[in-house]
Amino acid sequence: MEAIKLFEEMVLHGMVADEFTYSSVFKAFSNVGLLNQGQKAHGRLVVSGLKISNVFVASALVDMYSKFGKMKDARIVSDQILDKDVVVMSALIVGYTQNGEDVEALEIFRHMIKDGIRANDFTFSSTLTACGNLGDMSKGKQIHALVSKSGFDFAVASRTALLTLYSKGGLLGDSFKVFDGFVNANIVTWTALITGLVQNGKEESALSFFCQMIRSSISPNAFTLSTVLRACSVLALVKEGRNIHGLVLRMGLDRNSFVAATLIDMYGKCGITDDARSIFDDLGDLNVVAVNSMISAYAQNGYGAEAVKLFDQMQELRVKPDNGTLVSVLSACSNAGLLEEGRRIFSSIEDNPEIEMSRDHYGCMVDLLGRAGKLKEAETLIxxxxxxxxxxxxxxxxxxxxxxxxxxxxxxxxxxxxxxxxxxxxxxxxxxxxxxxxxxxxxxxxxxxxxxxxxxxxxxxxxxxxx
Incomplete structure (x- = not known):
């Protein structure tokens, strides 16, 4: 913000900004989320007669538009550069990957290699992430070979992306090989390995590696703790979950929305709804993830009335329900036999044009009607x-x-x-x-x-x- 204020003062005093000024201020706009001001600065750059073809300016602009999800604008900027370099191309690949356009990211990477632009560690890591998101192990292994040929075997970003790629593809043996190649694994690497194990149903192994990580004096972050708490949830290991909860409190992460939601889920899966509710009530800023976790905890333990009550309070809490909320509250009604409440909530979904009815919604309602013996009504609904x-x-x-x-x-x-x-x-x-x-x-x-x-x-x- 200080950089942006200084830039605005500079413009008011009639000083002409150069390429380096703009490349810096574009990064500032993207970091603080000011799209309109960034677009105005882009317009000012064009009016001033400066060329976007300058790689410093172009890469900063591509990065800015990518962070705002404006990939068409990012692509227009990159297409204006005659002599593209690895910085611009990497910024574009990262942008496509972060915005869920993984096919486009791989296509840009292919053109980049074809044009003889040598990829760097960040290019490889983003491209491997795209392969992992698409579940394309064949392309991932080809890029792994290119990583080795290019001498980035021991680069942290590339190796971490490789570890994640193989974990997503269920190739845990390859993940372990990549992990063993790290001389000094950092928190990101450890978290990637632990996450991969949880995603592949190896929760006990994930907790074992978490213990090894702690013994290696690596301090966990919010993502690590959320992942191991999820492992405790699946295994219903309340003792280990409480130990990790203690670690969360010591690290001051109990107000982190991701960690709090997984704590609520863990206590809910272990049948300790009072502790789950205590964590929920201590949260200052509630979001839909935390509310969903609490409703789900009530649903799993037969507290249908409490789940419905919390659902009805969401408007008062200024939290907008999503698909997960609706499935959880309907499940709660089904488990507790709350037929009329379930009908009311289901009707509200049908009458709301903003919500798209899903098979999950129908499945919950069919289950509720079926349990209540309303089989004809359930068949009509199907x-x-x-x-x-x-x-x-x-x-x-x-x-x-x-x-x-x-x-x-x-x-x-x-x-x-x-x-x-x-x-x-x-x-x-x-x-x-x-x-x-x-x-x-x-x-x-x-x-x-x-x-x-x-x-x-x-x-x-x-x-x-x-x-």
């Missing part, structure tokens, strides 16, 4: 959905089994078979529906059919003990 999927019909089939409505179950089963003949879960539910009515002939037929189709029961649930 028929309102354009191209209903197997999950919706299976939800209704489960309710038919619970309430012993075999005739409707057979009709629903036929719809499922049309969509997915080999659905193991549906066949198991239908078998159980026949068994509940002691129709053993049909049970035998279903089992014979499942054997012929080589269908097995779903993977059984697991319990574990902590030693």
């Amino acid at each position: 028929n309102q959905v354009k191209n209903p999927d197997v999950v919706l019909w299976r939800t209704l089939l489960s309710s038919c089994r619970i309430h012993g409505k075999v005739e409707m179950a057979e009709r629903v089963m036929n719809r499922i078979v049309e969509l997915e003949p080999g659905d193991e879960g549906a066949h198991t539910l239908m078998t159980n529906a026949y068994a509940s009515k002691e129709n053993w002939n049909e049970v035998t037929k279903m089992k014979v059919m499942m054997k012929k189709m080589n269908l097995k029961k779903n993977i059984p649930a697991m319990s574990w003990i902590e030693i």
Whole structure:
């Protein structure tokens, strides 16, 4: 802000800015989020007769427009440069990657290499990030080879991006190889490894590496703590979760929105809703992530009335609900059997033009109606959905089994078979529906059919003990 004020004073005093002035002030505008002022300065630069083709000015402008998500403007600026260099091209690639346009980022990288522009560490890291976002391991491995050929094997940004790439692709062996190549792994690298393990269902390993990181005197940041708390949530390890909570408090990160949300989620998954609510109430600035976590905690533990109450308070809290909020509160109604509250909330979604109805919303409502024994109403609701999927019909089939409505179950089963003949879960539910009515002939037929189709029961649930 001080730099921007000084620039404005300079203009008022009639002093003519040069390329270096503009390149600096464009960075300032992007850092503080002042798009309009940045655009005005861009216009002033053009009027003054200075050429955008100057690489310092161009790269700063590309970076500024990229940070504001104005990729068309960023591309127009880069196209005006005749002699493009690695700084400008990297700024453009980073911009596309950060704005979710990963295909374009890879295309720019391809043109850059074709034009003989040598990539640097930041170029490689952004391009590898784009490959990871797209799940394109083939291109990622090709770029890995180019990283090695270019001598950036031990560059921190590239190696961290490689680690993340392989983790996203489920190639944990390759991730470990990349991680082992670090001489002095920093917090970003450790966090990338731990995050990859959690994303691939290796929560216990993630917690083990977190302990190794602490023993290596690496201080965690908010992202690291959020990730390991998520691991504790999945495993319902309340003791470890409390230890990490203590670390959060000592580091003064208890007001961080990401950390607070994962703490609420962790206590909710462990069934300790009072502690979750205590953290929620201590938050100064509430956001939708924290509210969603609290509603979800209530929903998972059968506190439907509390979840609905918090949902109704969102307008008062000045927090706008999103898709996750609506799914959580409808799930809470379903778990607690709050039929009328669920109907009210579902109707509010249907009547709100700003909210796009999703299959998740319908799925929650079908489950709620089914549990309440309103099977006809649930079937009518499914028929309102354009191209209903197997999950919706299976939800209704489960309710038919619970309430012993075999005739409707057979009709629903036929719809499922049309969509997915080999659905193991549906066949198991239908078998159980026949068994509940002691129709053993049909049970035998279903089992014979499942054997012929080589269908097995779903993977059984697991319990574990902590030693």
